[in-house]
Amino acid sequence: MAYEKVNELNLKDTELRLGLPGTEQEVKQEKEVSCVRSNKRQFDEETLNEEESMPPTKTQIVGWPPVRSYRKNNNNNSVSYVKVSMDGAPYLRKIDLKTYKNYQELLKALENMFKFTIGEYNEREGYKRGSGFVPTYEDKDGDWMLVGDVPWDMFSSSCKRLRIMKGSDAPALDSSL
Amino acid sequence: MPQDRPQMSEDDDGQSPPLDLRSAAIADPCSSSPNKSRNCIPSGAMTSQAFPDHVLENVLENVLQFLDSRSDRNAASLVCKSWWRVESLTRSEVFIGNCYALSPARLTQRFKRIRSLLLKGKPRFADFNLMPPDWGANFAPWVSTMAKAYPWLEKVDLKRMFVTDDDLALLADSFPGFKELILVCCEGFGTSGIAIVANKCRKLKVLDLIESEVSDDEVDWISCFPEDVTNLESLAFDCVEAPINFKALESLVGRSPFLKKLRLNRFVSLEELHRLLLGAPQLTSLGTGSFSHDNAPQSEQEPDYAAAFRACKSVVCLSGFRELMPEYLPAIFPVCANLTSLNFSYANVSPDMFKPIIHNCHKLQVFWALDSICDEGLLAVAATCKELRELRIFPFDPREDSEGPVSEVGLLAISEGCRNLESILYFCQRMTNAAVITMSENCPELTVFRLCIMGRHRPDHVTGKPMDEGFGAIVKNCKKLTRLAVSGLLTDQAFRYMGEYGKLIRTLSVAFAGDSDMALRHVLEGCPRLQKLEIRDSPFGDVALRSGMHRYYNMRFVWMSACRLSKGCCRDIARAMPNLVVEVIGSDDDEDNRDYVETLYMYRSLDGPRKDAPKFVTIL
Numbered sequence: 007m008a009y010e011k012v013n014e015l016n017l018k019d020t021e022l023r024l025g026l027p028g029t030e031q032e033v034k035q036e037k038e039v040s041c042v043r044s045n046k047r048q049f050d051e052e053t054l055n056e057e058e059s060m061p062p063t064k065t066q067i068v069g070w071p072p073v074r075s076y077r078k079n080n081n082n083n084s085v086s087y088v089k090v091s092m093d094g095a096p097y098l099r100k101i102d103l104k105t106y107k108n109y110q111e112l113l114k115a116l117e118n119m120f121k122f123t124i125g126e127y128n129e130r131e132g133y134k135r136g137s138g139f140v141p142t143y144e145d146k147d148g149d150w151m152l153v154g155d156v157p158w159d160m161f162s163s164s165c166k167r168l169r170i171m172k173g174s175d176a177p178a179l180d181s182s183l
Numbered sequence: 184m185p186q187d188r189p190q191m192s193e194d195d196d197g198q199s200p201p202l203d204l205r206s207a208a209i210a211d212p213c214s215s216s217p218n219k220s221r222n223c224i225p226s227g228a229m230t231s232q233a234f235p236d237h238v239l240e241n242v243l244e245n246v247l248q249f250l251d252s253r254s255d256r257n258a259a260s261l262v263c264k265s266w267w268r269v270e271s272l273t274r275s276e277v278f279i280g281n282c283y284a285l286s287p288a289r290l291t292q293r294f295k296r297i298r299s300l301l302l303k304g305k306p307r308f309a310d311f312n313l314m315p316p317d318w319g320a321n322f323a324p325w326v327s328t329m330a331k332a333y334p335w336l337e338k339v340d341l342k343r344m345f346v347t348d349d350d351l352a353l354l355a356d357s358f359p360g361f362k363e364l365i366l367v368c369c370e371g372f373g374t375s376g377i378a379i380v381a382n383k384c385r386k387l388k389v390l391d392l393i394e395s396e397v398s399d400d401e402v403d404w405i406s407c408f409p410e411d412v413t414n415l416e417s418l419a420f421d422c423v424e425a426p427i428n429f430k431a432l433e434s435l436v437g438r439s440p441f442l443k444k445l446r447l448n449r450f451v452s453l454e455e456l457h458r459l460l461l462g463a464p465q466l467t468s469l470g471t472g473s474f475s476h477d478n479a480p481q482s483e484q485e486p487d488y489a490a491a492f493r494a495c496k497s498v499v500c501l502s503g504f505r506e507l508m509p510e511y512l513p514a515i516f517p518v519c520a521n522l523t524s525l526n527f528s529y530a531n532v533s534p535d536m537f538k539p540i541i542h543n544c545h546k547l548q549v550f551w552a553l554d555s556i557c558d559e560g561l562l563a564v565a566a567t568c569k570e571l572r573e574l575r576i577f578p579f580d581p582r583e584d585s586e587g588p589v590s591e592v593g594l595l596a597i598s599e600g601c602r603n604l605e606s607i608l609y610f611c612q613r614m615t616n617a618a619v620i621t622m623s624e625n626c627p628e629l630t631v632f633r634l635c636i637m638g639r640h641r642p643d644h645v646t647g648k649p650m651d652e653g654f655g656a657i658v659k660n661c662k663k664l665t666r667l668a669v670s671g672l673l674t675d676q677a678f679r680y681m682g683e684y685g686k687l688i689r690t691l692s693v694a695f696a697g698d699s700d701m702a703l704r705h706v707l708e709g710c711p712r713l714q715k716l717e718i719r720d721s722p723f724g725d726v727a728l729r730s731g732m733h734r735y736y737n738m739r740f741v742w743m744s745a746c747r748l749s750k751g752c753c754r755d756i757a758r759a760m761p762n763l764v765v766e767v768i769g770s771d772d773d774e775d776n777r778d779y780v781e782t783l784y785m786y787r788s789l790d791g792p793r794k795d796a797p798k799f800v801t802i803l
Contacts, residue, residue, distance in 0.1 A: 066582070067583070067720075068311075068312055069311030069312045069313045070583070070695075072635065074311070074368075075312065077528075078581055080505070081579055087475050087506060087508040088509075089508065100475070146535045163533040163535060164535055167510050
């Protein structure tokens with residue numbers, strides 16, 4: 007059972023998930039499914055029958071793994087902030103890289119934030135300079151790279167800050183490097 | 184972080200409980216017999232027995248007041264009635280591991296000169312939503328009783344207690360010399376209560392709010408501290424989820440010359456941190472707040488954060504990084520070489536960001552982090568932190584089927600590099616017996632071993648075997664082990680090992696483990712020092728529970744949820760052991776015929792069942 011405070015609804019605990027088949031050894035242990043209970047206890051379907059076999063769907067078990075909700079909430083809020091500057095714009099912004107899943111989403115967000123358009127990306131030539139702005143980033147080694155050159159995951163874990171350069175200023179950022 | 188608060192360490196408990204049942208017998212005035220020679224002077228030697236007693240007690244008082252250790256005091260109090268009386272008069276700090284083990288009245292009747300109270304409430308599994316809210320552990324009866332009995336009270340240290348703003352107001356009003364308030368994993372109060380304490384406790388040295396839930400009453404509590412120079416030595420509010428008045432904070436820090444520990448919440452930005460550091464270079468312990476910028480003008484010259492850290496030559500303990508902007512992490516380089524404690528457990532740092540930092544931390548003894556540093560990061564820790572005593576690795580994604588960036592590889596590396604390791608908490612998705620066995624051999628100083636393999640019933644991922652041998656090796660080889668938490672696929676064999684070798688174990692946490700009652704029996708019959716037993720979702724039933732009856736009076740508590748206990752058996756035990764409070768939580772009262780016990784929480788008590796139990800608790 008889960009006892010959630012009314013103002014702290016963690017719906018994840020009721021989420022049914024499909025686990026990968028065969029990932030866990032379903033040994034003699036019966037699986038007692040702990041289900042969510044509100045503290046008003048309007049709850050009917052508690053399965054306590056020990057012989058009941060577990061269906062392949064994996065129910066999120068309450069309170070497991072044993073991480074305090076204080077910490078869980080912090081992790082949910084956990085961010086990966088990087089500064090974004092744009093040539094000519096008076097203010098720096100910061101964005102949370104964790105909120106984006108891929109380059110498309112990130113670039114779209116940048117376009118919206120600074121009200122401009124990024125040129126088309128081309129693996130050989132980088133961004134079409136003609137359309138104006140070129141997004142670049144500083145990686146963990148201090149090198150300035152073109153956004154989009156490396157796989158997204160590699161980018162998001164090594165990006166320290168972003169700079170949107172004016173197309174004409176963008177030096178020889180060779181995408182083949 | 185634990186090293187700042189040694190008194191609350193689970194493993195600091197005295198050998199015998201502070202207010203055990205034997206003392207209760209002595210406490211009862213009817214139990215003393217004037218003819219029995221309990222004094223140290225042979226009876227009949229003096230015409231007036233009162234006089235030498237009096238002298239003796241004075242001498243004793245002068246001697247006993249130097250006794251600090253809880254266990255020493257408990258032992259002294261059992262020597263004879265005279266010693267018991269004097270010890271009661273000279274004890275200034277009292278530790279109560281379970282607030283329901285005795286009533287506040289009993290405390291104030293026995294001890295007359297208490298200046299410091301350490302009190303623990305809810306059982307630990309309540310942290311994981313296994314207990315409904317409003318279960319109890321209210322601070323109110325304690326503060327109201329002590330308000331009358333101990334007007335000179337200086338320190339209150341609470342863990343997992345329910346504390347209201349009214350309680351804090353009463354505290355602030357009742358104790359003019361009050362110096363230290365420490366609230367760990369507490370709830371029920373808000374910034375308005377804190378404001379009252381800040382305002383009225385003029386001698387306040389320590390205000391530590393640690394992992395507590397503090398409601399945002401939109402009160403500017405920082406401004407409530409008195410205007411003049413304060414006595415503050417420690418101010419920790421990193422868990423307060425409410426914006427603060429930075430100007431007031433800066434002023435407060437400026438007029439607190441004794442301030443050594445400062446833990447900021449995430450509403451303090453990097454620029455603000457910079458200003459504080461420049462004004463408080465004497466800090467030894469720092470919680471850095473968000474470690475992130477607000478939106479800032481492009482042209483502004485960036486402050487030299489590294490210089491601010493460079494100026495803090497005394498910082499040895501660093502935490503915070505609540506909204507870390509990784510590019511600023513190098514600012515802490517200047518303090519790394521001095522750090523003995525580093526807490527990155529709120530920062531999602533990648534190995535690449537992490538390695539340059541840890542490379543400088545040669546003196547590190549305590550390290551907490553998220554598993555986002557990966558096995559790679561742990562290898563770096565093992566390579567550099569040869570003095571490491573305590574390691575805690577928390578999961579960034581705490582779900583059973585998440586990725587799991589740390590594994591036996593990291594554990595092995597740590598065991599090889601950090602031979603002085605004493606305490607480990609390790610969340611992972613994959614583990615092997617071999618790695619655990621190696622750790623047991625490499626780290627003989629281990630007193631705390633808590634391994635959480637997040638997938639339930641998960642075996643050794645290389646051999647497919649249960650994790651019995653790994654945990655077996657831990658209990659066998661780590662001769663100083665006092666705390667153990669097990670996980671993964673475990674058969675009764677693992678528990679057989681625990682019973683055979685775990686002679687010093689005081690705290691045991693079990694989840695989704697074991698095959699039969701025998702497992703629990705091994706532990707109850709084999710672990711004589713067991714104090715705290717918490718079990719969930721394991722197939723242990725009435726036979727096992729009954730097998731421990733000879734132990735329960737010597738334990739602080741037993742928690743068993745989603746096991747195989749019947750109400751009938753629990754009732755039998757409650758009847759057989761009148762000083763044991765047997766709480767059954769969460770069973771449907773409407774279905775009285777249901778004999779199944781969802782959650783059992785039982786503990787010894789000198790004052791019988793509590794009067795404040797909510798409806799969903801049945802005390803048998």
